[in-house]
Amino acid sequence: MQDLEIDSALSFGIASGESKTFAYAHHRNSETEVKLFASVCTQPQPKFQPKSVDQFDPVRLKLSVNEYSDGTGTQYASEHFKNGVAMPVILAKNDFYITIEAPVDIDSDFEGNWNVRIVVTEHQPAKADRDALIWLDTDSNSVLFTTSLISAEQNRTPLPYSIFVYADDDLSIVSLRHSYCAMQSGGYIASDVSSGGGSVLTDTILGNGTRQLLLAGELEPDLTYRAYLTSPYTALPNANLGTVHTSMSFTTSPADESCEIIYDLPFCNGIAYKVPSNSSFTRTELARYYDEVALNYYTGFDKTLQQVQCDVANTSRYTWLRTCDDCRASYKNWLCLTTIPRCMSPTTVTSRSSLKLRQNYTQNRNFNVVWAESSYFELLPCIFTCHSIMQDCPALLDFHCPLPGRGLLNAYGLLNETQRKGDAFDSHDPICNFVGNLPVSAAKILGLDISLSISIACVVGAMLIM
CATH class of the missing domain: 2.60.40 (Immunoglobulin-like)
Known part of the structure; x- marks a missing residue:
């Protein structure tokens, strides 16, 4: 018989028909709530092809906690393992004994033994987060x-x-x-x-x-x-x-899809999705290339923005409602989304108008190094990412977004009436591509009811989605 020490794990094997008992010496003079964690690490495997998880019920172990080693006296707990664990809570006054029993007569249907880990502690167990x-x-x-x-x-x-x-x-x-x-x-x-x-x-x-x-x-x-x-x-x-x-x-996607997931980009740090790729790039190389291209474009934009008086009083700034930092953030967000196209399966997109089939080329003609080896569907960026630049940046940058009927739906996707301020991108029901949370301005622009004060569809001094 082995002794169990407080907060120390004990691992052991057990075979069909066996039982193993462990002694725990209560180390306090008062009544104490003690938690017992017992987990099955491996179990006998079926000799047949199981059709349901219930067919593993015959190999469930039983745990009991008793006052004495022979099973007599007060019984503190008795239960079968469920989903691989048994976690009784015991109000201990004295020493107690833990017995693990393995079922008998399973050899005709199962083969192998159990490996079990057991711990006694006074710490509170961590709660499972089912939405994590x-x-x-x-x-x-x-x-x-x-x-x-x-x-x-x-x-x-x-x-x-x-x-x-x-x-x-x-x-x-x-x-x-x-x-x-x-x-x-x-x-x-x-x-x-x-x-x-x-x-x-x-x-x-x-x-x-x-x-x-x-x-x-x-x-x-x-x-x-x-x-x-x-x-x-x-x-x-x-x-x-x-x-x-x-x-x-x-x-997982089909083998012929020419897209690969990238994430943890130093500059475009909101990007975490699959992008057009080919076999000549590793995942790390692909992420680095996309990120460096976006950063190079941004560097040129930032030099232009430095000509604007940013660090001045509200009354002297280009608008008292925005700052140059707001402008930089909006431009970076738009730039990363338009430079790094998002691959998306057509079966997962509700609004098919936001999907564009790309035939073996990347989205921007100036960005022609990463060639996809087969066609792919791109989820277009949301139009509000473009409008945000017009709202947040100085007019002298002369940045404009496409108008309805003049190229808007070729370059951007639209939100719908289910989208609200604070919503995050929903991978299970994507409408158009964006990162972060929807701002107030985006939630207000849900369809084609866009102010006609927006100028002609062009982008001067910046990259346009082609």
Whole structure:
């Protein structure tokens, strides 16, 4: 019989028909609430092809907590593991004993043993956040997610979240879907911490606030997977415990799609989606190239803006409603969206008018190095990104946006009446492309009812989407 120490993990194996008992010495003189974390890391595998997760019920372990080692006296807890975990809370006055029992007579249908991890602690378990995982994009061999907003305590190194990707029909891991150690031990296909993956913090995706971006790569095209979002239990750093928050299925793009996800760009830091690509670029090279092209355009614009008196009193500035910093931000936002086109599958777009089929070339004629190896659909940037420059920048820049009937729908997409101030880009129901949150001005311009005071459709001294 092994002893369990407070806050220390104990890992062990157990075979069919076995039971194992562990002793815990209560170290306080008073009645104390004690939490028990028991997780199945691996379990026997079926000799048949399972059709439902219920077919793994015969291999569920049983946990009991008793006053004495022979199972007599007060019984503090008795339960079967559910979804790979058992987590009873015990009001302990004295020492107690924990017994794990494995089912018998499973050898005809299953093979292998269980590996289990168990911890006793007085710390409060971390709650699962079922809304923490947000899908951003997929290409033919990778997927990009972001998370819900991260608190100040989570903004740390190592990063708070990880994803583990399995086949969507892997019912063995589904039956252990609440077990943190199962996610790490179950033979995952991809992860943000494995080859081809990556993870960074960002404050420019889906509006204000810090989130974590997570990329899992080296997947196969046109297959359906399931990603599980996990986080370590920081209160017990040496116990290797954690929380499985939620999961989400996704399907990779077909092999012939000439688009690849890029993210974490130094200049265009709001870009986190798939873009036209070809096999001569790695993901890192592709991101660097797009970003450098946008930065080069921006540098020329900024030199022009330096001719404007920006750091002056409101009464002397080009408008008391805006500053040159507002102008720079709007121009950067527009420039990154128009320089870095967004690939989008036509099956995911409600407004097909915002999709343009591009035949083996990039969006801008001056930007002709990254040639897609096949045709692709581009989700056009929203027209408000252009109007924002006209609203925020000095008139002497002579920047104009297209008018309805004069090229607007060839270059930009329109919002609809469901879009409101503060909305973020919805990858599941995209209307047109933008980054961050919708500003007030954008939410007001929902259709073609645009003031005719806007000048002729041209952009002087700036790049125009062709």
